């Protein structure tokens with residue numbers, strides 16, 4: 001059973017090959033896909049390629065709609081079948097046609113007919129994209145419920161650099177996927193911390209831990225999917241931020257604390273704060289301005305405790321009249337529940353997500369996790385082993 005049905009509209013941009021990549025990611029993620037192509041797009045890539053990848057006939061001609069017992073390629077049938085309608089890539093031409101209700105090609109006619117979620121990924125030369133006419137047409141589409149996956153800065157086919165490069169395929173598919181989520185957090189602010197912190201010893205060395213940041217990034221992605229205004233404050237990690245999430249990079253625990261204070265100060269209304277970062281408990285007492293050299297004898301590194309960020313933030317929020325809901329994480333190797341309970345009381349948390357980082361199949365670095373939620377009233381709830389995104393969704397669901 002497919003996750004959902006996606007009609008992929010393909011138009012004649014130089015970025016047309018990206019439609020094949022989006023199609024293949026959609027298939028890998030379990031979506032059923034049907035394709036509609038404009039006449040010009042068919043000149044760039046043969047519909048046969050899309051037919052081979054979808055195992056279905058491509059909708060290519062509004063004057064030759066096919067309806068029989070085993071084939072139903074009409075604009076009405078495809079419009080009804082679709083849960084999501086996405087145009088990848090979207091030319092300036094199709095944007096103009098869709099914004100003014102034209103219906104003389106296989107893509108614009110579905111745009112006009114379907115009640116599905118509508119998403120477009122524009123791709124064009126910078127001057128074309130920034131042309132006020134194109135911008136006005138995009139506004140019209142937005143006002144009519146279309147979601148625009150904004151093009152990015154990059155090398156363009158016309159040998160120039162600038163905005164107009166089609167968005168990353170993974171981001172386009174994430175936007176498609178997110179359209180299927182109920183927007184429980186619309187209008188709400190969610191701040192998430194992620195990754196380790198790095199506490200410098202000298203200009204080339206630092207103390208850190210094994211946190212990959214994957215759990216925090218998964219939380220940010222799901223919070224965004226569920227409609228939140230999402231900010232991710234992360235220590236050094238090798239991950240790309242989810243589409244539409246504001247990312248702030250920090251290094252030390254104290255940098256993370258400062259960034260949190262700044263973001264909380266700016267936010268209005270209730271703020272959900274999820275502290276998924278593995279903040280270093282200790283930092284070198286002294287930072288050496290130049291690289292420490294070997295001296296041929298024992299080297300002693302003296303450590304100081306870092307501030308308790310959650311406790312500091314709680315105090316800061318109270319002093320500044322900010323309404324915070326805080327979820328903490330406890331990464332423990334032993335006495336998981338006892339240690340988590342202590343944290344919850346000490347830090348005034350909504351609940352704590354306890355995970356056992358001594359297991360190699362979950363937690364640090366892994367794509368999966370298994371957690372126990374521990375509430376202030378002592379209630380415990382286990383979320384069985386699942387992907388970090390599924391776990392993130394379950395955590396957020398409890399904050400709706």
Ligand SMILES: Cc1cc2nc3c(=O)[nH]c(=O)nc-3n(C[C@H](O)[C@H](O)[C@H](O)COP(=O)(O)O)c2cc1C
Nearest residue numbers: 011012013014015038040041091092093094123124
């Ligand atoms: C090689 C080539 C590349 C093109 N790339 C783009 C593009 O990236 N974006 C765009 O808006 N138009 C681009 N065009 C122009 C469109 O193909 C043209 O406006 C066409 O009429 C669009 O048809 P369609 O929107 O019905 O597919 C390109 C044309 C050619 C020949």
